[in-house]
Amino acid sequence: MRPIARPARISQIAHANLLVPPEPAQQVTFAKGFGPRSLLTVDTEEEFDWNAPFRADGYGLDHVRAISGFQKFCEGLQVTPVYLVDWPIANDPLARDIIGDAVRAGKAEIGVQLHPWVNPPFSEEVSTHNSYAGNLPPDLEEAKYRKLRDKIEESFGTLPRIYRAGRYGLGPQTTRLLSETGVAIDSSVRANFDYSAFHGPDYSRHPLTPYWTDAGRKLIELPLTTVFWGLLRRQAPALFPLATKYPLLGSALARLGLLERISLTPEGVTAEEALRAVDIAIDDGLPVLVLSFHSPSLQKRHTPYVRDEKDLDALYDWFRAVYGYLHQCGVRPTTVAEIMRAVDA
Structure with missing residues (x-):
């Protein structure tokens, strides 16, 4: 049997490269009775043409008003969504009001999502390769991240404690950036996906269970559930x-x-498929099931998944079905703050 890693071994994974699958000893344990839980994350971002080349301008924010209705819907389900906010959203007055009110009321949480192609400073060529923040020169990734993180704290009056790289684009130094700026959870790893053919990361060998990313046990990786x-x-x-x-x-x-x-997303996945995925996740003993989708899907014609009113109705029906089934299975909604409290370090 392989021995459990000693402190000297763990020290070698300080500020580990999140592109590398973790050691078994890095797995997070939670307080007794915590799991299983579910966390709803919303990639809260601008509208853009998913089939066109990336560009730093020309985006829209028409769907932001629809976030208000979605927030009320979540409150009806007793779900606290985590809005992972990027630069255009953090600078939008309406988004600051709608999301900020929910955060201040304790009915939503705020996090960081970095879309480098719309996030200053702008010194790189806008391209598919550079759409993954982790592919940027380290000083540029850091400058963009810090500018966004500070803007979110200014706009929403709270310290963001969770991060997701846009397009799941982690890099070798991302762990250090997050640890240095008070982020407690990263949720950029999309386990069982490989984006290397498109210049992105390969997460095909990463686990679904949460794990520590650093020797100091200050930063948790919370992979999306697939x-x-x-x-x-x-x-x-x-x-x-x-x-x-x-x-x-x-x-x-x-x-x-x-x-x-x-x-576990309403985008391209039917409710019936999602319920099967919930069964597998519970059978496999996942302590936290991470659901996700993109905020522009809250209005028709902004993503490939919601083209008309029928698709929009189906998106809300998906959430009703999935959360009804999660409740039936004893999987309660959770929050970033609750996860942090439940961690048994």
Whole structure:
């Protein structure tokens, strides 16, 4: 049996590179009776054409008004959403009012989401490669991050304690940046996804369970929840890359109930699929199920997932079905603050 890592071994992972899968000894444990819980994260961002090249201007914020209705909807479900805010949102007066009021009332939480292509300072070429903040020169990633983090604290009057890199684009120095600025949780790792073909990170070997990223145990990685479902799900690490490379194979495996990748999001995932994913996550003993979606989906025609009113109704129905099932399974909603309190270091 491999011995548990000693303090000297753990010290070697100080400010670890989050692109590298963690050691087993880094797994977070929670206070007895805490899990399982669910956390709703909202990538709260500007509207842009998902099929067009990235650009630093020309975006919209028309959907921001719809956040008010969504917030009331969440309150009806007794869910506290975490709004992961980027630069255009942090600078929008209406967004500051709607989200800020909910945060001050203790009915929402605020976090940081870095979209480098719309976040000053601007000195890089706007490109797919540079849309991942972790690909930027270290000093530029830091300058953009610190400017955004400070703006969020100024706009919303609270210290953001959770971070998500836009496009899940972590870099080698991101852990240090977060640890130095009081962030307690990162949720940029999209486990079971590989973005390397598009200049992004490879998270295909990362676990779904929360883990410590640093020797001082000050920063937790809380991966987004994506599970494999099907008779061959235990063979997914070997099979799924082939299914991705050959779409017809992937479709056949899913159709036959052999292998399917399911994320806990209403964007591109049906409620029926999500309920199956919840079952797998509970069976696997995940202490926190992390749900996510993009705020522009709260209004039609801003994302590929919500094209009309029917799609918008389906998005809200998805949340009703999923949270109803989570309640039935004994999975209660949680918050960033509650997670931090429950950590047994």
